[in-house]
């Protein structure tokens with residue numbers, strides 16, 4: 001599943017290729033993904049200049065004078081930029097063809113992704129999102145204040161997109177391990193000092209992943225595989241019953257909020 005680093009990498013890859021290009025045609029190759037792809041897009045986006053591209057959480061925001069195209073990659077989505085005469089691939093569901101004869105195509109086999117539009121850039125999906133993990137606002141004071149009186153476990157807390165966006169299951173497991181915090185600990189019982197360690201770790205892991213993704217996307221205009229998903233060495237995730245690299249103990253797996261959690265009982269408390 002594309003996580004925040006893949007979406008950031010996609011945004012960075014798209015910027016030099018489509019920013020300031022003019023849309024020749026917007027084409028819906030099917031009517032709906034997770035939701036309907038707005039019918040008006042071919043009319044609305046024709047002859048529009050791409051002003052800029054941003055990322056918010058796992059949403060790509062492509063800004064035009066008339067409004068913002070909001071794209072989510074869902075479970076299996078990927079975007080590439082190709083020559084507009086290139087044959088369409090199976091699962092290419094939406095595209096923007098540009099006047100320079102290139103096309104940005106959204107491929108999504110499982111169709112949990114989304115293509116939406118907002119005139120003023122706001123959208124109900126974006127309204128309730130928490131802070132961005134790589135921004136300065138995300139620090140120990142933020143998590144400390146936000147977590148007071150919370151009975152919720154720390155893993156669910158950092159995966160809650162109303163608190164902070166983009167901390168997926170792998171990132172949550174790995175950053176709790178590196179910070180030495182048990183995933184079963186209540187968010188409200190964690191000290192500010194430990195939150196300082198945790199926020200730093202989350203930032204570092206996400207940045208490393210963005211960097212790794214960046215190298216696999218160098219060939220962005222021709223890429224037709226999946227962008228660089230989590231390529232870092234994993235300390236605990238997916239390593240049930242294997243030995244902990246730090247202490248030689250056994251990595252455990254438990255279920256929390258219907259998701260697998262991997263951790264080391266001796267290293268994390």
Ligand SMILES: [Zn+2]
Pocket residue numbers: 244245246247248249264265266267268
């Ligand atoms: Zn250990």
